[in-house]
Amino acid sequence: MADASSGHEEAPPDEDSVGPPDFAGLTEAMRQLGSVKDEASGLACLSRLRECLASVTAISDEALWEAAFDGLVAGSIAAVPSEAAPLYAALKKLTIKLHANKLKKTVRDVDASLTKAAMDIARMALATPERVDEYLAIAAELQAVARRLCRGSGHRVALYGSVATGLASATSDLDCVFVGSGARASMTADDVRDEARERGGKSRRRGVFAAPPPMKNLERELTKGSPTAFRVVEAIGFARIPILRLVHTPTKTDIDLSFNSVVGVHNSRLLHSYVCFDMLNRVAPLVTLVKRWAKARRINDSSRDTLSSFAYTLMVVFFLQQRGVLPNLQAPGLLRAYERWRGAPMPAVTVHGFKLRYCADEEFLGKLAEFRLESRRFSTESIGSLLLGFFTYYASVFDWEQHAVSVRLGRPRPRKGWEAGVRGRMGIEDPFENERDLCATLGKNGRLRGQERIFSELGRARDILMRGMSGGAGELGAVLEELLGK
Structure with missing residues (x-):
């Protein structure tokens, strides 16, 4: 270290003049950590620890100590040498205690900044209301084709996937399924439209499942006329879930139009309820x-x-x-509460041998969410x-x-x-x-x-x-x- 007054460099200490490591003092200082009750005694204990630790580790420079304490507050051990590992947990606990208010403010500021940045990214990624309207207009075109092809049969186009759940991006595929009269389950385009603009609004649930029209007939109907709104990319007829892969040519939107994809509609309705609940x-x-x-x-x-x-x-x-x-919308207790609230048993829905029991009643779930918010149970x-x-x-x-x-x-x-x-x-x-x-x-x-x-x-x-x-x-x-x- 340079002497400012003389301009001469201070001679390094003789190696033999350095005292032995003060392990006894270090042990005593560590013991005293448990009895720290106020900031004054805490700072005194830290000072003693610094002196003792300097004798058994390489940390003797003030700048290194500042880095070490910054690391302790931030939760990093990079600045603390391995020899100090037994002391690290106690030091961290005391340091955080002494700097609690500063630390809390730092965490709040960082968390708020992370939340804002994350929300900005999510908003840009989610489909705009205008894009959702575009998806729904395409679904309405498919619906018109289904009605022409299946007059009087009750078939309709139901939505599932990201558009139905409220999780679509601007580039999402449009997932649709042909459904017919029967059990209540599916989400139609009308159900989704308002909910894309405002989470949690009421909607009507209608529709479901009967045998679809022949795929070849549908394919022919979709591509009839000139210019055509749809182009068939692929027809997968011999699969567990038959699918027509289409492109809506005016908007270049990819479409998966499936048959018998019944459980997928219920899954979308369940996820939509979770999205709207919070x-x-x-x-x-x-x-x-x-x-x-x-x-x-x-x-x-x-x-x-x-x-x-x-x-x-x-x-x-x-x-x-x-x-x-989030709660569990399939929990037996919640379903019993829902049945008491509505004054009637839930309608039984069985698909492919699976009994589907879940709550998607928006009025009931809205009241449940309000109760949890008011009672601070979430x-x-x-x-x-x-x-x-x-x-x-x-x-x-x-x-x-x-x-x-x-x-x-x-x-x-x-x-x-x-x-x-x-x-x-x-x-x-x-x-x-x-x-x-x-x-x-x-x-x-x-x-x-x-x-x-x-x-x-x-x-x-x-x-x-x-x-x-x-x-x-x-x-x-x-x-x-x-x-x-x-």
Whole structure:
């Protein structure tokens, strides 16, 4: 160190003159940590610890100590040498205690900035009301074709997928199914229109399932005339769920028009109810961010050994159930309460042998949401906190070896006894087809490269967000760009 008055450099101390490490003093100072009751004694204890630790580690420079304490407040141990590991937990606890108010303000500022940045991205990704109207106009055109082809049969076009759930982006496919008179289940274009503009408004649920018209006749009817509004890209007739893949030529919108896709309509109605339930409007933005992350990281393609958008949506809903944001709309207790409220049993709906019991009555769910809000029986966590929580939960907390994700149960489903589950593979249960594992797309027999990529990306996302939280509010825009980047 230079002597400012003399201009001469101070001679380094003789190695033999340095005293032995003060392990006894360090031990005593650590013991005193447990008796700290106020800031004065805490600072005195910290000062003593610094002196003792300087004798047993390389931290003797003031700047290094400042870096170490900054690291402690931020939750990072990068500035603390390995020799100090036994002391780290106690130091962190005391440092946070002494800087609690400053720390809380920092966390609030960072969380608010992360939430704002995340919401801005989600708003840009979600379809605008005008784009939703465009989707619904296309569905109305398909409906007109169905009526011409099936006069008097009661067939109609019902929506399912992202447009029906309220989770569509500007580039989403339009998923439709031909349905007929029967049990109440499907969402028509009219049901969705107002709800795209304002979450939670009342809508009418109508329609459902009878045998569709022959695919060839429908294909011919759709492409009749000139110019035609629809172009058939592919016809998959001999499949569990027959599909016509179309393009609406004026808007260049891709369309999947299916037959007998009955459970998919119910799944969409269930997810739509979850999206509308949260009065703080956190479900759609969180699902949108997770789906955008999965697409950007190329782990959102069920044909290439990764997971579908439906699977990621269920992961978000299940996580929000664990966090107290969403209830379980299939819980027996909730269904009994609904039946008491309506004064009649729920109508029985059985599809392909599955009994479908869930609550989607918007008036009842609106009253339930208001009650939970007024009685503070639900979580008010921010989008920023929930986004970090989602990645942390699935990367570090959820026990994939022992459990599967089950929105139907509202809690982890034990893998033991679940025939659809495969040892060593993630598990996500279909809410209605309970023996269907949505993780079957990941493969089997130990070849789970897609799953390895998903776990790696979950951990990467968690680490990016944690680093961003510790770095301060000013860095969060870049953090989200890194998170959602390719």
